[in-house]
Amino acid sequence: FLNIMTGLFGGIGNYLFPILLGSSDVIYPRVNLFSLLLQPVAFGLVISALYLELGSGTGWTLYPPLSTSISSLGVDFIIFGLLASGIASSLSAINFITTFTATKVVGLTADRILPTAWSILFTAFLLLISLPVVTSVFLMVFLDRHYNTMFFEASNSGDPVLYQHLFWFFGHPEVYILILPAFGIISLIISCFSSKEVFGNQTMILAMASIALLGCLVWGHHMYTSGLEVDTRGFFTTTTILIALPTGNKIFNWVSTLQCVDSIKSLGVVMLAILFIINFVIGGVTGVILGNAGVDVALHDT
Template identity: 60%
Template sequence: IMPGLFGGFGNYFLPILCGSSELAYPRINSISLLLQPVAFGLVILSTAAEFGGGTGWTLYPPLSTSLMSLSPVAVDVIVIGLLVSGIASIMSSINFLTTVVHLRAKGLTLGILSVSTWSLIITAVMLLITLPVLTGGVLMLLSDLHFNTLFYDPTFSGDPILYQHLFWFFGHPEVYILILPAFGVISHVISTNYCRSLFGNQSMILAMACIAVLGSVVWAHHMYTTGLEVDTRAYFTSTTILISIPTGTKVFNWLCTYMSSNFGITHNSSLLALLFICTFTFGGTTGVILGNAAM
């Protein structure tokens, strides 16, 4: 999903939406594309290395930091694959941001950029903030596994919960990194098919920025069972529920744009966009309920 929505649509549409002829760094762009299959191949290879990873997709210690486990080599391969993928994503993000800042058309200020462009900008910023944290976390994991460090070993005053914090600080914003470019696509489809600008265009951009900020500070709602204090759980619960406000703003703005148009559902893309809004609304409602799990 991520190479398609962020990398694919971003590479194709960002220069068009910014009025530039090409992205800022075409060669870096090419390298980031070529690194993705390498990263994918390494992660798939881990299933054939020894007995497979055997750590779950989250790589929690101590399963991933013990040389007594069945497959330390598989863990090495997974970690290297994650590092390669992270490098590719960071290069793409820098490329997109540089293109928007320095290569956009004359007179095209940041304030009048489309919602689609802003969705890619905000996604790139989120990647640049969160990916280094994950990279540090998995490097510490690799260090525990092979170089006798004790970051995650409670026997020597390490803390396995530290890895969960580092992992989920990237893991939760990642879901917004996946969905924000899709928000841009849906906004573009609705605006184009119904021949009108989006209702509340500036509020849509502000809502995406709020989603990005709030989505980056709620990671511990994936860790309710790890013994967090009551005050900490209350904070993460309330902030999780707060995300429904900017999300609801986007949904109602999309619906207002559709209902204020004289056109019906004239294209398959219009129908798919409306079905996306319905599905996303139902799924988002469950998030409000599950956010209260800590209470």
């Protein structure tokens, strides 16, 4: 979480994004610096949670009633750390979106911008949609712990499943936030080292837009066993399996680009990209199988 988002979205975004748009720098360099300096603070808060009082034995999802009943200071520090990380990521996202709209070079139309730049832009939009939700839900947990609110307390009109909905509305777009910049990098590697444009360049951009849109509609597949209605499970099953279409399109385009290549500049780098594609296909196929609510309940039951 803290490593990949900082490295892929923050690092490569800050370095490559202005270059790909033909601008000299991101539009708010100082905001950028603040976001960078806030991230180690967030990391320190999360790590210190392991050593404070009783630690933070809540599982990484912080589900109530466990996270609201453990009185350790460690849980509070995890909440503060994740809030700080969320603020840093939001600032970066605003920075990149404004850079895209305000500073790209004159004449650079939408169809000429590389998929790598688009991937950073879609990631920024996903962050801006999902981070306010997870920030509010962590604040609700904090208020439940210290100020006698009952947001997630089932004994007094609260609902722990509400936490799951709000948390996973962030949690699923988060995995696309992690993978979309990687998609952009793989497109760039394959294009550069095989000396040709990626096959179906426009469809690659459209596929990333579809993934970003559908990624906000599938959070319920993390909650199949929490007592959702059958109709709700049906909706989430459908949208989850639908994501396989744009993803499959990207895989097809990458493989098509690598076919009939005249010369490869660096075999090692291209092999790395091919291994990424193979790895991703294996993971994606299991996603299509487990996306079915019935299969998921039978195999996971948790």
